Each structure stands twice: as structure tokens, then as C-alpha cells.
Amino acid sequence: MGLARSAIRVGQRAAVVEARQDWNKGTLRMQRALRVDENKRRTKGEQKMRLTKIESRAKLVREKLGLEGIDQIVFSALRDRLAERQPNLHLKKTLADDMPNEQDEAYYDENSQTIFVSDVVWNRAENGDGDAMFVIAHELGHAYLDHTGIRKRNSISYSRYSLKNRTLEDEADEFASHFLVPTNRALIAPNSEYIRSRFGVSSLQSEIAWKRIKLAKFDLAGTQRPLPRNVINFREAVERQRDN
Numbered sequence: 228m229g230l231a232r233s234a235i236r237v238g239q240r241a242a243v244v245e246a247r248q249d250w251n252k253g254t255l256r257m258q259r260a261l262r263v264d265e266n267k268r269r270t271k272g273e274q275k276m277r278l279t280k281i282e283s284r285a286k287l288v289r290e291k292l293g294l295e296g297i298d299q300i301v302f303s304a305l306r307d308r309l310a311e312r313q314p315n316l317h318l319k320k321t322l323a324d325d326m327p328n329e330q331d332e333a334y335y336d337e338n339s340q341t342i343f344v345s346d347v348v349w350n351r352a353e354n355g356d357g358d359a360m361f362v363i364a365h366e367l368g369h370a371y372l373d374h375t376g377i378r379k380r381n382s383i384s385y386s387r388y389s390l391k392n393r394t395l396e397d398e399a400d401e402f403a404s405h406f407l408v409p410t411n412r413a414l415i416a417p418n419s420e421y422i423r424s425r426f427g428v429s430s431l432q433s434e435i436a437w438k439r440i441k442l443a444k445f446d447l448a449g450t451q452r453p454l455p456r457n458v459i460n461f462r463e464a465v466e467r468q469r470d471n
């Protein structure tokens with residue numbers, strides 16, 4: 228074999244090896260991309276399952292407390308029903324000075340099954356303040372979603388939470404939203420203002436709930452909307468032709 232020829236061979240082999248490596252890299256990249264996609268899909272599916280679980284839990288708690296037939300949950304009703312029907316879960320008004328941190332609004336202690344509410348938040352909730360009710364409903368979420376340990380809520384801590392803690396906090400928020408504004412009771416709402424006045428939630432919470440209600444209305448419309456009259460039903464048209 229001449230030198231020139233073997234040089235070509237070496238060159239060809241190198242090109243083949245390079246092409247194969249490129250191909251492998253491409254395959255790897257593709258596999259990785261697919262895996263990422265799969266993960267995303269799984270996370271979305273899981274997210275949906277989680278939300279469904281939280282929504283049904285919120286509904287169940289309303290039922291347990293005999294509050295399923297009303298729109299706005301006022302604080303005195305929640306306090307009395309909890310004492311009557313859920314004697315193992317305690318709601319305790321606590322002086323701000325006696326809270327772990329002065330800025331804590333409320334916290335749930337799993338060990339004593341107690342929701343400690345700062346007197347400031349308690350009094351505001353008694354006066355019908357939507358934000359204060361949300362804080363209490365949020366702690367109720369921790370209790371009924373079986374979150375363990377001590378769950379504190381204050382105005383400054385969220386950004387310092389770890390990812391896992393943020394998830395638990397988000398879940399408790401989600402619970403509170405569904406508990407205070409059940410989707411099925413709010414489907415007739417034409418806007419967020421209606422939700423705010425009918426369910427007694429803050430304007431921020433009414434906006435958040437309204438987004439969810441709009442989606443639920445859209446889903447419902449999608450599954451129940453009949454075919455418009457001017458749309459040809461092809462299957463029927465074909466059958467009619469065959470009969471003729």
C-alpha cells in the first residue's frame with residue numbers, strides 16, 4: 228500500500244470516527260432533551276395532581292366544619308365550628324410578644340396541634356379583615372395537609388425559605404384560596420370584584436381566585452359547548468349520503 232493511500236485511509240478513518248462521535252453527541256443531546264421534556268411533563272402532571280388533592284382537601288374541611296353551604300367564612304363561625312367539630316385542633320390567640328418572633332403573624336405547631344395566632348391578626352380577623360382571614364386559613368392548610376414541624380408565617384420570611392419549605396408554603400396558600408373561595412361556589416362570578424365582596428377576601432386574594440375561576444369556566448365551556456349549527460357534522464352527512 229502506497230504512503231499516499233494509507234494517509235487517505237487514516238484521514239477517512241478519522242473522519243468516520245469524528246462523524247460517529249458527532250452522531251453520539253447528537254443522540255446524547257437528543258436523549259437528554261427528551262428526558263428533560265419527560266421530567267417537565269411529569270412535574271406538570273404531578274403539579275396538577277397536587278392541586279387537585281389540595282382542592283379536595285379544602286372542600287373536605289369545609290364539609291367537616293359544616294361550612295360547605297355558605298360563601299363567606301367569617302372568623303367567629305370558623306372559630307366556633309373548629310372548637311365544636313375538630314376539638315383536637317386548637318386555635319389560640321397569642322400576644323405578639325409571646326410569638327417566637329415579634330413579626331410572626333401566626334404559626335402551626337404539629338406537636339400540640341395548635342394554630343397560634345397573634346392578637347393583632349386575631350383582632351383584625353374578628354373585624355372581617357380578608358388578609359387576616361387568609362393568614363388563619365393558610366395555617367389551617369398546614370394542619371390539614373399534614374405538614375410537619377412548626378410552620379411559621381410572617382411578613383419577611385418567604386424569600387429565605389428553602390425550595391421544599393416554599394413548596395409547603397405555596398400548598399398552604401393554595402389550600403387557603405380554595406377554602407375561602409371554593410371553585411364551584413364562585414363559578415357564577417363575573418369578575419374579581421364580585422369574588423371580593425361575596426367571599427370577603429382581600430383584593431389580592433380575589434384576583435388570585437378569579438384567575439382560577441376563569442380557567443375553570445373555560446374548561447367547563449370546552450367540555451359542554453355543543454357544535455354550532457352552521458358547522459357540518461361530517462359523519463352524519465356521510466351517513467345521509469349512503470342512505471340516499
Ligand SMILES: [Zn+2]
Pocket residue numbers: 365366369378379380395396399
Ligand atoms: Zn406557612
